[in-house]
Amino acid sequence: MGQLKEKLLSQSKVITAEVTPPKGAGIKKLAKNAENLKPWVDAINITDCQRALVKMSSLAASRILLDLGIEPVFQLTCRDRNRIALQADLLGASALGITNVLCLTGDPVKVGDCKDAKPVFELESTKLLKMARKLQNGFDDSGIKMNAPTRFFLGSAINPTLRGNSSQLLRLTHKIEAGAQFFQTQANYDLEDFKAFCIEAKKLNTKILAGILILHSLESAQYIHENIPGIQIPTEIIEEFRDSTDTEQTGINIAVKSMLSLSPYVDGFHVMSIRKEELIAKVLENYYDHSATQKNSTLS
16 A cells, blocks of 8 residues: 555545656656655656656656655556557556556647647546556456456546536546546635535545645746636736736745645645746645644644
8 A cells, every 4th residue: 555545544634746757768857856845745646748748658757756765646648548558557557566546538639749649538537447447356448357456546637616617526426436536636726616626525535635736927827827728817816926026935825825725625735836846845845834833823
C-alpha cells in the first residue's frame, strides 16, 4: 500500500502536487522540481502529455520519481492509446512498483503541438476505470486470466462545480461505481460553489482532493479564464491582480486562502501551476504556517 492510500484511509489530510515531464530525454529539471516538493507532499502527479503537448512519458517519469524516493501518481489518458496499449501500460506500471493511477480521458489533439496526430479515444475515463478494475481482479479486458493482478489505488478527475452544472455529481457517482477510490478536482475560484460541491461529494463516501491552480500574474489569470475549459476567474480576482504590485505573492495568497477555506470539507489538496512549479512549494509552506497558527489559536 502506498503512502497516499494509507493516509487517506486513515482520515489524514494529504497533499499532492503536479509536475510536468520534460520535452526531451533530460531529467535534471524534473528531478529538481520533484526534490523541491518532496518535503511538502505525500505524492506527485506526473502529467501524461497534458494539453496534448509532446513530453516524456508519464510512465517513465513516474519510475524516475520512485528512484528518487518519491511516490508518484501515474496519469494515464485515453487520447493516445487503444485498449491494448492502455492495459500494457497499466501492467507495466504495476510491475515497476507504481501504486497510484489517475485515469483520465485526455485533452484533444487540436490544442497541442502535434495537430496532425491521430487521436484514439477508444475509451474515456469511466471506461478506463472499469478496465483497470478488471486488472485488479486478475483478468484482462477480454476476461483472460493473468499471471498476477495489478495493485493500484485508482483515481480520477472531476470538475468541482454545482452552479449551472449539476451533472458533475452524477459523473462522480458513475466513476465511483466504475472503480475510482479518490478524486483530484479541477480548480474552482468560486469558493462557495466549490464548498457546496465538496459537501455533496463527501456524502458519496469517497476521497476528495481539492484542486488548487496557482495564479501568478494578471496574464496567467486571463489566460486560464479564456483558454481552460470549465474554469472561470471571478472579476474580483482579475482586479486584485490588476492592482497588485507583487502578483506572485498575490497568487500565493489567493491559493492559501482557498485551501484554508476548503480544508474542513475535503480530504486534502492537489496543487498545480502552469509553468511556475517553484511556486507550489511556496504555497504549501505558507499553507502549513497558516494552518499551524490557526491550530495554536484554537488551542489557546
